[in-house]
Amino acid sequence: MWVSTGLKELVLSNPETSTYTVGRQTLRPVGLNTQWRLYRYTESNRFGPHYDQTARDPSHPTYLGGFTFLLYLSGSTPENPSTLIGGETTFYKGKIGKFTQEMPVAPVLGMGLLHAQGDRCLLHEGSTVKKGSKW
């Protein structure tokens, strides 16, 4: 998936993602973590505000994660109108209970969202699904 979808090329050609730092180390993305999580949110479900920690892959314990990659399996596209209402991934500028700006990203079927983990992670949440289900 890392190569065949063009993700590798996209990540390595963008100066924002072609390297990342964990502590004092400057690292270069080499692939996707083998451990994926599949979420299904139904009406009124949410994933409260949090920061993503630097992930480790048990199959490759020496590698340190730099980014979280979310892939939306629901949400509207022009060809496929969806019944999902709400369920944005919302990023916040600032700290829990004291944020200054809210940046909601509405799910689009098949869309990927890459964001930083660890010290560079923005406060974010999976906002409440108001109608339908979000995968």
Ligand SMILES: O=C(O)CCC(=O)C(=O)O
């Ligand atoms: O479901 C979402 O929109 C956010 C999920 C998330 O923040 C996470 O898996 O860490």
Ligand SMILES: [Fe+2]
């Ligand atoms: Fe998260």
